[in-house]
Amino acid sequence: MSTSQYAVTAAGIAAIVWVLWYFLYTSGPAVAATVAAGVQEVRITVKGGYTPDTIVVQAGTPVRLQFYRDETVDCSERVVFEDFGIDVLLPAFETTAVEFTPRAAGEFRFRCGMNMLKGLLVVEPAGGDRRPSTSPHKLHE
Numbered sequence: 001m002s003t004s005q006y007a008v009t010a011a012g013i014a015a016i017v018w019v020l021w022y023f024l025y026t027s028g029p030a031v032a033a034t035v036a037a038g039v040q041e042v043r044i045t046v047k048g049g050y051t052p053d054t055i056v057v058q059a060g061t062p063v064r065l066q067f068y069r070d071e072t073v074d075c076s077e078r079v080v081f082e083d084f085g086i087d088v089l090l091p092a093f094e095t096t097a098v099e100f101t102p103r104a105a106g107e108f109r110f111r112c113g114m115n116m117l118k119g120l121l122v123v124e125p126a127g128g129d130r131r132p133s134t135s136p137h138k139l140h141e
Helices: 003-024
Strands: 030-032 034-036 039-046 054-058 063-069 078-081 086-089 095-100 106-112 118-124
Touching: 030 039, 039 054, 078 095, 086 095
Parallel strands: 030 054, 039 063, 054 118
Antiparallel strands: 034 039, 063 095, 078 086, 078 106, 106 118
């Protein structure tokens, strides 16, 4: 192989490694819910394939996730919380409320309809009882 072929191959491998790192190992900040009128609420903008990686709420209190989809990419047209039986269409350039009440503490995965965008819903025990967790997110320590 010539030097240019080695350079092109190395650049291709570097690009593949970067894409894998970006989509599999980077994480954004955790977002804690705010409570208003007895409902925990989080506003989430879905744009450029981004959603918060981690949303933190408390068990036993209703949750309202306000998803604003600021794009038309097919991958972000649905949000799925399998553990709660939620599969909701997110129309482009509209806000869609997803409401449920988590009964038990734990960590629950959520994803897009194509299973490419993924996140984590951290449900803490009701009340002020915070306990150590295996979650690597700062709001859940």
